[in-house]
Amino acid sequence: MSQILQSVRGMNDILPDEAEFWELFEETVRSWLKSYGYRPIRMPIVEPTPLFKRAIGEVTDIVEKEMYSFEDSLNGEQLTLRPEGTAGCVRALIQHNLAARQTQRLYYIGQMFRHERPQKGRYRQFHQVGVEAFGFNGPDVDAEMILMGARLWDDLGLEGIELQINSLGQPAERAEHRKALIAYLEQHQDILDEEAKRRLYTNPLRILDTKNPDLQAMCAAAPKLIDYLGAESLAHFEGVQQVLRDAGIPFTVNPRLVRGLDYYNLTVFEWVTDKLGAQGTVCAGGRYDGLVEQLGGKPTPACGFAMGVERLVALIRESGGEPAAPAPDVYVVHQGDAASRLAFRVAEGLRDQGIAVVLHCGGGSFKSQMKKADGSGAAFAVIIGDDEASTGEVQLKALREAGGAQRKLKVDELADAIIDSMIDSDEAGE
Ligand code: ATP
Ligand code: MG
Numbered sequence: 267m268s269q270i271l272q273s274v275r276g277m278n279d280i281l282p283d284e285a286e287f288w289e290l291f292e293e294t295v296r297s298w299l300k301s302y303g304y305r306p307i308r309m310p311i312v313e314p315t316p317l318f319k320r321a322i323g324e325v326t327d328i329v330e331k332e333m334y335s336f337e338d339s340l341n342g343e344q345l346t347l348r349p350e351g352t353a354g355c356v357r358a359l360i361q362h363n364l365a366a367r368q369t370q371r372l373y374y375i376g377q378m379f380r381h382e383r384p385q386k387g388r389y390r391q392f393h394q395v396g397v398e399a400f401g402f403n404g405p406d407v408d409a410e411m412i413l414m415g416a417r418l419w420d421d422l423g424l425e426g427i428e429l430q431i432n433s434l435g436q437p438a439e440r441a442e443h444r445k446a447l448i449a450y451l452e453q454h455q456d457i458l459d460e461e462a463k464r465r466l467y468t469n470p471l472r473i474l475d476t477k478n479p480d481l482q483a484m485c486a487a488a489p490k491l492i493d494y495l496g497a498e499s500l501a502h503f504e505g506v507q508q509v510l511r512d513a514g515i516p517f518t519v520n521p522r523l524v525r526g527l528d529y530y531n532l533t534v535f536e537w538v539t540d541k542l543g544a545q546g547t548v549c550a551g552g553r554y555d556g557l558v559e560q561l562g563g564k565p566t567p568a569c570g571f572a573m574g575v576e577r578l579v580a581l582i583r584e585s586g587g588e589p590a591a592p593a594p595d596v597y598v599v600h601q602g603d604a605a606s607r608l609a610f611r612v613a614e615g616l617r618d619q620g621i622a623v624v625l626h627c628g629g630g631s632f633k634s635q636m637k638k639a640d641g642s643g644a645a646f647a648v649i650i651g652d653d654e655a656s657t658g659e660v661q662l663k664a665l666r667e668a669g670g671a672q673r674k675l676k677v678d679e680l681a682d683a684i685i686d687s688m689i690d691s692d693e694a695g696e
Contacts, residue, residue, distance in 0.1 A: 276382070276390030284579075291422075291579055292375060295395055298418050302410070304371045304397060309354040311377060315344035321353035321561060323528025325468040332380040347379035351396035352529070352554070352570055353561075359400060360563035369401030375575070387545025387577050397551070398570035400558070405505030408533040408553055408569050409513075412506070415537050415549055415571070416515050422582055424539075427548060429515065431535040432523035433503040435495040437556070440531075443494040444470060454484050474522045477544075490521045502532050529554040533569070541584050542577055549573040593643025594624040596684060597665075599635040602652035609650050612660060612677060616648075619681040640665055645691070646684060666691075 273279055280288060296306075315335050322328050334347040348354055351374055364370050375395045382388055397414070399407050412429065419427050434440060447470045451458065458466065462473045462481060474485045495503070510517055525534050534552030542548075551571020558566040596616055600609035613625040624642055626635050632649070639647040649661040654674070662683060663672040675683055 274390065276384035278389060278391070287579060287583075288575070291575070291582070294421055295375070295418070298414070298421055299373045299397065302371070302414055304373045307355060307358060307372045307374050308376075309348075309351065309358050309374060311348055311379075312345050313348055313354050313357065315346040317353050317357055317561070318346055318349060321356065321529060321557060322350070323469075325465070326472075326528055328380060332382055334379045334381060348377075349380045350378055351376070351394060351572065352398060352557070355396065355398050355570075356557055356561050356563070356568070359566075360558065360561060365400045365558070365563070365566045369399070371397075371399050373397045385545070387542050387574070387580065389576060393575035394572040395575060396570065396572045398568065400566050400568045402569065403567045404553060404569060405502045405533065406509065408502075409506045409509030411551065411569060411571055412510060412517075412535055413513055413515065416513070419537075422578070424578075424581055424585055426541065427537045427539050427581075429510075429517040429535065429537055430520040430523050431506065431510075431517050431533065432520055433492065433495060433499060433532055434524065434530050434534055434552070435491060435499045436531055439494050439496060439499060440471070440491065443489060443491045446489040446494070447471065447474075450488050457481065457484060469528075471524045475524050485522065491524075492519075492521055499532060506533050525550065525552060529557045529560070531555050535571070539581055542580060545577060547574070548577045548581060593645070594622045595644060595688065596621055596623045596646045596648055597639035597642045597644040598623060598625045598648045598650065599632060599639055600626060600650040601629075601632055601635070602655065604652045604655040605650040608655040608658075608660075608677070612648060612650065612680065615677070616681055616684065619685065621681065621684055645688065648680065 315333070318333060319329055324330075328349045333349055336345055337343070338345055355372060355374065359365055359370065373396060376393060377391050378394050379391055381390060384390060397411065399411070412431070415429070419425070435443075448466065451462070451466055451470055451473065455463075457480065458473075459476075459478050459481065462476060462478075465473050471491070473481070474488060476482065476485060507517070523534055523536060530552040532553040532555070535550070536547050537549040538546045539548060540546060549571055551569070553567070553569045555567045558564070558568060598609050598613050600606050609625060613623045616623050624644065626638060632651075636647065636649075645664070645666050647663045647665055649663060649672075654660050658677050659674050660677060660680060661672055662675050662680065664670040664687065
């Protein structure tokens with residue numbers, strides 16, 4: 267017997283019950299984005315490897331160990347499954363000259379790939395909603411992005427997602443802080459773990475983000491970047507906080523919030539919940555003013571964030587948010603040759619009128635078909651036998667009423683009868 271093939275570890279199928287939930291989530295997300303003037307963009311899932319090395323940074327977790335990279339066997343080009351969307355979005359912006367004459371507010375939803383240890387809330391294929399704004403100096407747009415998050419949690423019925431913000435200042439300020447930080451860390455060489463030692467001279471800021479409890483007290487007392495920020499950076503940070511205070515959005519300034527990607531400057535933020543265990547960050551982002559130029563475009567200020575769809579969907583479930591599974595309006599049951607042919611016509615005719623129809627396929631007795639009709643959640647069954655077919659008539663049965671009334675109707679009366687009953691039951695339900 268041949269071995270049954272499985273999906274790749276850490277890459278999940280999203281089965282219909284779950285996928286319907288995702289579609290509802292995506293509908294909410296798309297209309298939320300639209301209400302802030304964001305427009306969709308779709309980039310390839312595969313990009314040239316150098317794009318990510320240059321954008322994300324050579325000494326980041328993602329580039330050092332999480333990328334799915336491979337060589338195109340036809341032309342030897344180095345390619346990578348995208349681990350995040352910002353790099354590709356910026357590449358597209360530059361390639362198509364999108365920011366030349368106007369600002370851009372863009373979003374995308376899609377798969378990302380990182381070779382991490384799979385666990386709850388952490389997968390090798392996962393999905394992000396990415397939101398990017400180009401051409402705005404801020405701090406207004408930074409603050410608006412944070413307000414957007416607050417509104418989405420509200421739209422999704424989520425509570426207790428906490429906002430942390432920080433400012434990473436500008437590169438020159440970071441360089442000064444870095445010197446002081448390295449000097450401080452050198453004094454604590456003896457307690458640094460392997461990872462911290464490795465990062466001491468390559469990416470010391472990341473050490474402050476350590477998950478190792480033994481290092482946290484030492485990190486808490488380390489020189490703080492905020493103390494190295496100049497007046498302009500501080501004013502920008504204060505500008506963001508002002509909008510948040512005006513909007514009544516509580517936040518914590520977390521000086522250890524540094525983000526795992528190199529391209530950020532000034533504002534960074536994360537939305538964190540304690541309901542998902544260790545993988546509690548559901549949304550993260552910040553400003554990345556240098557990236558467009560760094561990737562070969564004209565200097566263009568930019569700001570963005572990404573949300574983890576798996577984590578948000580888990581959180582919605584955790585909070586008891588269970589959207590009603592969308593059921594068809596009508597399930598068409600039919601038996602006999604003439605009846606089956608009429609059934610196709612009837613189903614298409616109802617769909618023409620905007621009614622959602624499942625046509626029974628695969629035959630079987632009326633009884634077994636009626637069971638399926640019931641299980642589908644449809645409001646009505648349309649029942650067609652050869653007798654009915656010969657007179658151009660069908661039976662309409664209400665499935666969700668006790669003792670469901672059944673009546674005979676002409677085919678051309680059917681759509682109106684269904685629509686009228688749906689309106690009646692909508693009104694009764696209000
Ligand atoms: P973490 O610290 O959890 O690894 P990150 O800083 O690597 O997160 P980002 O690159 O900022 O994450 O991605 C934005 C969001 O995407 C995260 O806040 C999270 O919600 C989600 N995310 C990131 N990596 C994964 C993953 N492997 N599986 C599921 N969701 C993820
Ligand atoms: Mg990560």
